[in-house]
Amino acid sequence: MSNEKIKVAITQGDINGIGYEVIFKTLADPKITELFTPVVYGSSKVAAYHRKALNISNFSLNNIRSGEEAHPKRVNIVNCLDDNVRVELGKATETGGMAAFEALKKAVEDLKNGFVDVLVTAPINKNVTFSDKFNFPGHTEYLAEQFNATSHIMLMVSPKLKVGVVTGHVPLRDVAELLTMERILDKIRVLEKTLRIDFTIRKPRIAVLGLNPHAGDNGLIGDEEINVIAPAIEVARNEGIMALGPYPADGLFGSGDVGKFDAVLAMYHDQGLAPFKSIAFSEGVNFTGGLPVVRTSPDHGTAFEIAGENKADESSFREAVYLAIDVFKRRKMHDEISSDPLKNADRRDLDGSDQ
Structure with a gap:
C-alpha cells in the first residue's frame, strides 16, 4: 500500500451553523496534518468570520483553487463562494443553503477528478439547501445520483x-x-x-x-x-x-x-x-x-441555537474524519487482496474460508 497521505475533503456545511466550529476544533491539533491532508471547501472570508466569533487564534488556512494543489503539511481551503456572502449566525437563510451546496458541488467535482480521496460533510439545513439545483432530501441522495449508486x-x-x-x-x-x-x-x-x-x-x-x-x-x-x-x-x-x-x-x-x-x-x-x-x-x-467513494458526516445537525458560542462538541466530526480514512484504507486493502490470487490463497488458509 502507498504511504502517501490521504486527502480529506471537508465541506463547510451551512455557514450559519456550527460547521466551521467543529472543523476548526478537529483540525486545531498541529499534528493532525501528519495523519492526513485536510482540504476544506468553503470560504476563507467565512472562515475568518467564524474564527473571530469563536475567538480562535493561531489557526491559518492555505488558500488553493482545487484539491489537486493541497499542501500536505497545511490545512487547505478551496474558495467556493464570492467574498460578498453574508453570515447570519443561528439563522436559516437562503444564502446559507446556497453556500452549503456550492461547497458540496466543488468537493464532489474534485472527488470525481481524483484530486481528493474521501469526503466528510459538515451539517446542512435541508429547508434552505433544497432548491432547483439541489432537489434532494439530503446529502445521501445527492451523492447517490452523482456517483450512479443505485x-x-x-x-x-x-x-x-x-x-x-x-x-x-x-x-x-x-x-x-x-x-x-x-x-x-x-x-x-x-x-x-x-x-x-x-x-x-x-x-x-x-x-x-x-x-x-x-x-x-x-x-x-x-x-x-x-x-x-x-x-x-x-x-x-x-x-x-x-x-x-x-x-x-x-x-x-x-x-x-x-x-x-x-x-x-x-x-x-x-x-x-x-x-x-x-x-x-x-x-x-x-x-x-x-457508494463507490467514501463519505461520512457527524451524526448531528447545524445546531443553529449554539452557533458562534464555542459550545459545539467536535467529537462526532472528528470520528467522521477518522472513519473516512479507515474505510478508504480497508477498501484499498480489499482491492489489493482481491486482485492478487496468492494473497487470496493465503487468506483462505488463515481464516478457513475454503472449508
Whole structure:
C-alpha cells in the first residue's frame, strides 16, 4: 500500500451553523496534518468570520483553487463562494443553503477528478439547501445520483452499534407503502457488503427490525412482517447472508441483545436513529454505504441555537474524519487482496474460508 497521505475533503456545511466550529476544533491539533491532508471547501472570508466569533487564534488556512494543489503539511481551503456572502449566525437563510451546496458541488467535482480521496460533510439545513439545483432530501441522495449508486444505505456507526435504515428522509405516513420485499432485500444486501468490505467483518450478523409494535404480534398488529419483511429475510438467508428477524425494536434495543449483532436494519429513520443517538450521540458517525467513494458526516445537525458560542462538541466530526480514512484504507486493502490470487490463497488458509 502507498504511504502517501490521504486527502480529506471537508465541506463547510451551512455557514450559519456550527460547521466551521467543529472543523476548526478537529483540525486545531498541529499534528493532525501528519495523519492526513485536510482540504476544506468553503470560504476563507467565512472562515475568518467564524474564527473571530469563536475567538480562535493561531489557526491559518492555505488558500488553493482545487484539491489537486493541497499542501500536505497545511490545512487547505478551496474558495467556493464570492467574498460578498453574508453570515447570519443561528439563522436559516437562503444564502446559507446556497453556500452549503456550492461547497458540496466543488468537493464532489474534485472527488470525481481524483484530486481528493474521501469526503466528510459538515451539517446542512435541508429547508434552505433544497432548491432547483439541489432537489434532494439530503446529502445521501445527492451523492447517490452523482456517483450512479443505485443501491446505497444510510448507516449510523459507532464502536458500540451500527444501524442502517430501509427508508430515510420520508414522512412516516409513507413508510409502510415504501416497504417492499425488493427494497428491504436490497438494503440487506448492500448492508452486508458494506460490513464485509468497509468494516472487514467476515460473516456479518444483521438484525432486521419489524415495522409494527411487537413486530406485528403474528399479524395482530399489522401484517408487513409476515408478508414483506420475513420473506425478504428468507431470500437473503438463501443467498448466504446472516440476516435474522424481524425483531421488535423496543425488545432488541431494550434487552441488550443488540450486542450479539454486527448491525441492525431499521425500517424507518427514527426507529433506528433515536436509539442509536441515545446510545452513541457524541461518537456517532453517519456513513453512506454502497457508494463507490467514501463519505461520512457527524451524526448531528447545524445546531443553529449554539452557533458562534464555542459550545459545539467536535467529537462526532472528528470520528467522521477518522472513519473516512479507515474505510478508504480497508477498501484499498480489499482491492489489493482481491486482485492478487496468492494473497487470496493465503487468506483462505488463515481464516478457513475454503472449508
